[in-house]
Amino acid sequence: MVxxxxxxxxxxxVSARELGIxxxxxxxxxxxxxxxxCGRCGHRLVSRDRLSLQRVWAFWTVGLMxxxxxxIYPMLKTRTLFQVDESTIIGGAVExxxxxxxxxxxxxxxxxxxxxxxxxxAVAYLALSVQRGWATSQRQRQYLYEVVEYIGRWSMIDIFVxxxxxxxxxxxxxxxxxxxxxxxFFALSVIFTMLAAQAxxxxxxxxxxxxxxGPNRND
Amino acid sequence: MDHAAISLAxxxxxxxxxxxxxxxxxxxxxxxxxxxxxxxRCHTTLINHRRNAGLQIIAVSVAVLVLIIGATIFPFLxxxxxxxxxxxxxxxxxxxxxxxxxxxxxATAALIVFIPLLRVVLTLYVLIPIVLDRPPARHAVPxxxxxxxxxxxxxxxxxxxxxxxxxVKVADLADVEFGPAFYMFGALVVLVxxxxxxxxxxxxxxxxxxxxxx
Numbered sequence: 001m002v003x004x005x006x007x008x009x010x011x012x013x014v015s016a017r018e019l020g021i022x023x024x025x026x027x028x029x030x031x032x033x034x035x036x037x038c039g040r041c042g043h044r045l046v047s048r049d050r051l052s053l054q055r056v057w058a059f060w061t062v063g064l065m066x067x068x069x070x071x072i073y074p075m076l077k078t079r080t081l082f083q084v085d086e087s088t089i090i091g092g093a094v095e096x097x098x099x100x101x102x103x104x105x106x107x108x109x110x111x112x113x114x115x116x117x118x119x120x121x122a123v124a125y126l127a128l129s130v131q132r133g134w135a136t137s138q139r140q141r142q143y144l145y146e147v148v149e150y151i152g153r154w155s156m157i158d159i160f161v162x163x164x165x166x167x168x169x170x171x172x173x174x175x176x177x178x179x180x181x182x183x184x185f186f187a188l189s190v191i192f193t194m195l196a197a198q199a200x201x202x203x204x205x206x207x208x209x210x211x212x213x214g215p216n217r218n219d
Numbered sequence: 220m221d222h223a224a225i226s227l228a229x230x231x232x233x234x235x236x237x238x239x240x241x242x243x244x245x246x247x248x249x250x251x252x253x254x255x256x257x258x259x260r261c262h263t264t265l266i267n268h269r270r271n272a273g274l275q276i277i278a279v280s281v282a283v284l285v286l287i288i289g290a291t292i293f294p295f296l297x298x299x300x301x302x303x304x305x306x307x308x309x310x311x312x313x314x315x316x317x318x319x320x321x322x323x324x325x326a327t328a329a330l331i332v333f334i335p336l337l338r339v340v341l342t343l344y345v346l347i348p349i350v351l352d353r354p355p356a357r358h359a360v361p362x363x364x365x366x367x368x369x370x371x372x373x374x375x376x377x378x379x380x381x382x383x384x385x386x387v388k389v390a391d392l393a394d395v396e397f398g399p400a401f402y403m404f405g406a407l408v409v410l411v412x413x414x415x416x417x418x419x420x421x422x423x424x425x426x427x428x429x430x431x432x433x
Contacts, residue, residue: 013260015242016235019228023237023244026367027424028265030232030244040428041364104387142241142261153374156330160312160374160381163327165388167315168296168395171303175392179316184323191326194371203242206260 015207022047048204055199056127063192064120066185071113074180076162081173086180089113089158112158112186115151119193122148123200130204141205145197152194159187236421238263267419273350277343279414283407284339287375290403291332296382300393309378309400331378335411338373341366342418349426359427367420376408 016023021030022045024038031038035045074086087095089112097105122144129136162183169177227235227244236247238258249266250256256266269275290309297306313328345363348356356362382404389395 013243014227016237016244017242019235019244021232021235021237021244023239023242025239026364028237028239028421029424029428030235030237032232040424041360043364107384139261146240149371153371154377154380156374156377157381157384159323159327160331160378161385161388163315164296164307164312164382164385167307167312168298168305168385169389169392170305171298171300171393174301174303179320179323183316184320187323187326198371202240206241206243 015203017047017203017207046201048207049201052199052201052204053127053131056123056196059192059196059199060120060123060127063189063196066189066192067116067120068185070182070185070189073182073185075158075182075186076165077178077180078175079178080175088182089186111155116155116189116193119148119152119155119197123193123196126200126205138205142202145200145202145205149197152190152197155190155193156187159183159190236265238265266421267417268422269417269419272417272419272422273346276414276417277346277350279410279417280339280343280346283410283414284336284343286403286407286410287332287336287339290400290407293400293403294398295400295404296386297396297398298389298393299396306398309404330372330374332375334369335373335375338366338369342414345423345427349423349430354430355427363423363427370415373411375404376411379404379408 016030017033020033022033022035023030024041024043024045026043027038027041029038029040031045033047037043038045071089073088075089075092076087078085078087089108093105093108093112096108126141126145126148128134129141162179165177166179169175227246230246234247235244236256237244238261240263241258241261243258243260245258245265248256250268252268252270254268255264256268257264293308294306295308295312297304309332310328313331314324316323316327341362344356345359345366348354348359382401386395
């Protein structure tokens with residue numbers, strides 16, 4: 001199975017907007033510019049959603065605000081026979097590292113700290129690059145956007161781990177694990193970052209420089 | 220401006236295809252069986268033409284449906300430590316956030332059970348009439364639109380990987396036994412990924428728009 005281009009002249013790519021066409025982002029059907037809703041699937045048609053950047057920043061800000069308490073409050077409350085232990089995301093990873101579980105500590109730090117922070121930076125970078133018209137590689141930015149969209153849902157893994165642990169480890173007096181307040185903030189942060197990434201109109205990456213660059217720029 | 224633009228502009232809209240990611244416009248040429256049409260600018264797959272894709276998706280969807288129901292009903296994980304034990308189902312896990320965090324419980328249950336379930340049912344509802352060459356089911360268009368919109372929020376496979384991480388954490392603390400639901404969730408991950416790979420959105424929308432009149 002080999003990927004193939006639909007046209008024989010990949011160096012002359014024309015956007016639908018330049019042709020006076022607006023395409024449905026949900027079902028891809030093209031309509032004449034000015035059509036308001038897609039006659040096939042009923043989705044709202046917008047050639048370039050400039051307002052989408054406001055939504056991106058709004059969701060981004062809420063996501064970032066939720067991420068702060070997610071790191072301050074405890075994620076898990078572990079109660080064993082002799083002690084009650086409340087650990088935050090970073091605290092839990094540090095503890096694991098102290099016991100010698102470097103691998104798991106690294107995975108947790110990577111999944112719960114590096115990836116969420118990376119997503120905030122990536123979404124901000126994409127939105128700013130479109131707003132300011134930065135001349136960075138369009139293909140790389142598209143790739144970055146796809147990575148952010150793909151990885152977004154996988155951050156919920158932390159919440160699911162907390163859910164599994166706190167339902168499973170309920171051993172009466174011996175030991176029990178309960179979710180901490182950070183879990184709800186972390187979940188909200190993930191959800192709002194996903195909404196921010198979805199609100200971004202990736203078509204704007206491609207026409208930021210379409211006007212002042214030659215047709216061969218696209219490669 | 221240039222030759223390509225003029226020729227594309229002259230074509231009727233039915234003969235054009237537009238990349239939903241980068242807005243590049245091409246003349247529609249349907250790929251042969253087993254081929255994919257890929258946007259040459261951003262490499263998004265536009266059409267993914269597979270022989271019998273409809274039947275394959277229906278088969279996979281039925282399997283996913285059975286697995287989700289089974290994985291939810293059967294015991295999932297069981298823990299033993301010093302004579303005390305505890306067994307949980309997937310729904311128990313989803314509903315672990317009690318008290319003020321009940322909303323998070325509902326969201327978790329939706330993400331790992333109800334949204335995947337709804338998506339499978341919607342997919343079957345839309346695809347079965349198409350594959351049987353019947354007119355589309357009533358409200359097939361909003362049904363498929365909803366199914367596509369829910370796609371990022373269907374997280375059964377994320378949950379399955381979450382199980383693996385949770386097991387590593389508990390393994391030191393106690394003995395863990397896998398229930399039948401655990402293996403069902405494992406199979407589910409593979410099938411959900413297969414389902415998304417087989418499904419060609421463009422073909423489904425095209426079939427919904429041009430139903431075969433037989």
